[in-house]
Amino acid sequence: MRESVVAILVTVIVSVLGAIQEVESHKDQPLSGIAIHKTTSHLHEKAYVKASPTLLGSNGQHSELVLVEYNSRKPSDDDWIGVFSPADFNASTCPGDSKMVESPRLCSAPVKYQYANFSNPRYNTTGIGSLKLHLINQRSDFSFALFSGGLLNPKLVAISNKVVFKNPNAPVYPRLALGQEWDEMTVTWTSGYSPDIEEPVVEWGIKGRDRKLSPAGTLTFTRNSMCGAPARTVGWRDPGYIHTAFLKELWPNSKYTYRVGHRLSDVEVIWSKEYQFKSSPFPGQNSLQQVVIFGDMGKAEVDGSNEYNDFQRASLNTTKQLIRDLNKTDAVFHIGDICYANGYLSQWDQFTAQIEPIASTVPYMIASGNHERDWPNSGSFYQGLDSGGECGVPAETMFYVPAQNRAKFWYSSDYGMFRFCVADTEHDWREGTEQYDTSSELVG
Numbered sequence: 001m002r003e004s005v006v007a008i009l010v011t012v013i014v015s016v017l018g019a020i021q022e023v024e025s026h027k028d029q030p031l032s033g034i035a036i037h038k039t040t041s042h043l044h045e046k047a048y049v050k051a052s053p054t055l056l057g058s059n060g061q062h063s064e065l066v067l068v069e070y071n072s073r074k075p076s077d078d079d080w081i082g083v084f085s086p087a088d089f090n091a092s093t094c095p096g097d098s099k100m101v102e103s104p105r106l107c108s109a110p111v112k113y114q115y116a117n118f119s120n121p122r123y124n125t126t127g128i129g130s131l132k133l134h135l136i137n138q139r140s141d142f143s144f145a146l147f148s149g150g151l152l153n154p155k156l157v158a159i160s161n162k163v164v165f166k167n168p169n170a171p172v173y174p175r176l177a178l179g180q181e182w183d184e185m186t187v188t189w190t191s192g193y194s195p196d197i198e199e200p201v202v203e204w205g206i207k208g209r210d211r212k213l214s215p216a217g218t219l220t221f222t223r224n225s226m227c228g229a230p231a232r233t234v235g236w237r238d239p240g241y242i243h244t245a246f247l248k249e250l251w252p253n254s255k256y257t258y259r260v261g262h263r264l265s266d267v268e269v270i271w272s273k274e275y276q277f278k279s280s281p282f283p284g285q286n287s288l289q290q291v292v293i294f295g296d297m298g299k300a301e302v303d304g305s306n307e308y309n310d311f312q313r314a315s316l317n318t319t320k321q322l323i324r325d326l327n328k329t330d331a332v333f334h335i336g337d338i339c340y341a342n343g344y345l346s347q348w349d350q351f352t353a354q355i356e357p358i359a360s361t362v363p364y365m366i367a368s369g370n371h372e373r374d375w376p377n378s379g380s381f382y383q384g385l386d387s388g389g390e391c392g393v394p395a396e397t398m399f400y401v402p403a404q405n406r407a408k409f410w411y412s413s414d415y416g417m418f419r420f421c422v423a424d425t426e427h428d429w430r431e432g433t434e435q436y437d438t439s440s441e442l443v444g
């Protein structure tokens, strides 16, 4: 059977090297343009920010538009609205509290921001404005703050009420990946449920037949597992819990349905909505495979927030096109430079939300790029700062890949007529290295 399996070596070298230049000329992550730690307090009793509704997702949805209305007594085109999550974002949340710094001592970046004049060109004279901001369920409440002084000298003018999703812990953004065997599918999702208390499970089966339950394992990571700033400092945000289940002994070419959930007690299970996927053909079986392979996609906000030179705007177009083509796609390979979070951890949730319609339906296989992995003296082949201190930890935790060791992003995966071999350009691949030796075996 082996002889009939075609080996494809997916190399990411070219696209990743291309990305380095492109991204540096665009000044990486938009949130890095905010000097949040320099914020000073200019709270004004007559200025306000109000957000509604206060309860989001009341119909079980995990994204919603929030109306933010505000009024400033000294408006300017420099004013901006920052979205903070958790909603309490003052110094009481800072690690290693230092009494030397003056209040308000903000130490976490917003999860997104927008200029106060965005939908009201007259804001700079009237001081009255409003925004419709798109929020996704990210396990915590949100608040909105009005700043003057631009992004570089933020002056905190007013803070809003809090808004929160009905179930902030809910299981969200399932993503499929091929397993180590051809007849295995893995499903990974994010929640706020600690596995010590609630049991993560997947309920699944061939459409219309009996279903079974499979357990999931849980991973997470801490601020200390980040290699440097901003991931360890202003970009840090608790990633919640990442659960992965292995759905095994799949029948070839079959339509499966599944939902992910958390068993809180014998009688109470919190379920996600229901999703579907199609299992792999029998290896080597004469069949048509359609795969999409790309790198460098990035993420963007549907409400136009965070735009820096319109960088990454097109990732929404790409995402839409992938969704339109889903019924002729067997698997997606996103071979590095996944979301350009670059150390701003909130962006990973937003990326998994953006690709949910794709990743919950077909295997979403990732490879590692410079923007996921590179950090000096952290074992990456290149010594650049491109991961913003993430050094690969969020990528290897948020997404499953069938590698022997998930920190080393090379693997192979069989699907129908093909064996896909994915290389890791961010670890040494030259002759005599571990990657060279093990990859030669993977190619078979």
Ligand SMILES: *[C@@H]1O[C@H](CO)[C@@H](O)[C@H](O)[C@H]1NC(C)=O
Pocket: 077, 078, 079, 115, 117, 118, 120, 121
């Ligand atoms: C709003 O402010 C930004 C930043 O200061 C500026 O670039 C933009 O032109 C302003 N937009 C409008 C509609 O005035």
Ligand SMILES: *[C@@H]1O[C@H](CO)[C@@H](O)[C@H](O)[C@H]1NC(C)=O
Pocket: 088, 089, 090, 091, 092, 103
């Ligand atoms: C910071 O937030 C905490 C929690 O909401 C609150 O108790 C405290 O008063 C706030 N401190 C300042 C200086 O605003």
Ligand SMILES: *[C@@H]1O[C@H](CO)[C@@H](O)[C@H](O)[C@H]1NC(C)=O
Pocket: 077, 121, 122, 124, 125
């Ligand atoms: C306010 O914004 C308008 C539209 O962008 C601009 O023409 C005007 O010069 C601005 N006024 C001030 C005081 O900045």
Ligand SMILES: *[C@@H]1O[C@H](CO)[C@@H](O)[C@H](O)[C@H]1NC(C)=O
Pocket: 314, 317
């Ligand atoms: C992306 O979509 C938007 C809105 O649909 C469109 O205006 C824009 O031209 C598209 N951009 C690219 C690069 O195709």
Ligand SMILES: *[C@@H]1O[C@H](CO)[C@@H](O)[C@H](O)[C@H]1NC(C)=O
Pocket: 327, 328
């Ligand atoms: C995919 O879906 C579109 C629209 O739903 C339909 O027009 C098209 O025929 C489908 N293609 C395949 C290959 O099923």
